Amino acid sequence: MRVQGAIIGLYFYLIFPANIIGLWWAVGSPLVMDTNSICRKTRRLAGKQRAICRKEPEVVEEVAKGAKVALLECQYQFRTRKWNCTTQKRSLSKILRHDTREAAFVYAITAAGVVYAVTQACSMGRLLQCTCGNNLRDTATDGEWEWGGCGDNVEFGYQKSREFMDARRRKKRRGDVTTLVQLHNNEAGRQAVQRYMRKECKCHGLSGSCTLETCWLKMPVFREVGDRLKQKFDGGAKVISSNDGKHLIPEGETIKPPSREDLVYTEESPDFCKRNKKEGSLGTKGRSCDPNSMAVGGCDLLCCGRGFSRKQVTLHENCKCRFMWCCEVICDTCVNIKTETRCL
Incomplete structure (x- = not known):
């Protein structure tokens, strides 16, 4: 329970607006949210998280930005739903204590937001440890365009999202279905960015002609990422742990196994129609x-x-x-x- 509480606290620490005070980490220590505070409680961080805090504080700043962007996107996607991704009265912390579809979306969109923010920081030169993406391809073109330019280094963003968001859960992976579910949904969020890179090109030639195009890969706009994960939320798969505790399998025998892009959950969602303080439902x-x-x-x-x-x-x-x-x-x-x- 302490590990799960710390994970919930970390998510709260990342996704709440900076002017909110009185946030709760694990057993209830009141904290003030700011970028530097994420790394102050280093004893609560896993190895990779601690290392990033110590060696790459500028990456932590982008992690926080990405998580805030993710929260805004969550609130947009669910603005007309009974559950609207609200942060009022710590309701989100209670949602994240259960492996429901709503929790799956929050974990996925947060992991995606971290990929997005870190990758964007690379492209804008805010992070010295990464450069433009390597968009060069071994395959030949037809002579009308070639790979070049400064593409988005999504591999670096993916790596930092995985290191920071998965670190603590990976310490307790074996036989823990909650760990498997959260790691799966984190990965689904990252896939919603990484697998949907788009090609952008610039023309070269005399007098505005386009005799040659230089092309590179860019991330999709984040609204597209949110739309894609919202579709995965609507089609989320209810799963159980395999006998060996190492894999997730569909609860129903006729349902196909979830892919890396699918969202998964183990618990049914509460009735969000009525206020239920215990479940984190504020009612409608x-x-x-x-x-x-x-x-x-x-x-x-x-x-x-x-x-x-x-x-x-x-x-x-x-x-x-x-x-x-x-x-x-x-x-x-x-x-x-x-x-x-x-x-x-």
Whole structure:
């Protein structure tokens, strides 16, 4: 339990906004979130994590950035769902204590975010220990384009994500289904970046002609990564441990084994309709919903059959703004009446 608590604490340490205080690590030590704080509790870090903290503090800074980007993406992807990846009242820490599909997504998107941030830092020259990606290929081209340019070094980002995110769990791998599940979902997140690199090219030639193209590999935009992992969440596979405790196998005999890109879970998700402090569910009471939609995010589904209320809200907003020479922007104030619809 201490190891699992430390992992949860590390995730909290990474993904919460910097102005939140009173975070809880393992048994409840209050902490202030900032990049340097991640490495202050070195006794709680595994070997690889400790080594990165000591030798590559600039990588830790990118790890923290990637985890924050991941949290924002999680909240975007689940903005219309009953569970919306909220960080209120430490609900996320309780979600991460169980191997549900929601926890699988958080682990995967965080590992992907770390790959993304570290790789991006390499390309922008913020990390001295890595260079551009090696996009050169042994295969010949047809003469119209060739590999070159400064590609994204996703291999380095992948490596650092694996070292930092997997280190503690790998110490307790044998026979522990939670370890296998979390390592699998971490890898699924990294695959959502690494396997979907895209080719970008630049033309060369006289007078704007494109007699030759130089091409390199770039990461997909992170929204595409989030979309892909959200699809994997919807099709997540429920698994159990194999007899030898070394592998994950589908719970159902007719279900195919999960691939490296699939998300896996062992526990059913709680009912997020109602508030349940123990499970980390805040319920959907007070959530904004769309009364005209029958899909996810519509009031019928989001309000769990409890109904909804409508309220008119008067907003005073800037409008008809114009630039006055020199140098002032003048706006009128417009009254905008909107109808808010919220779950009961």
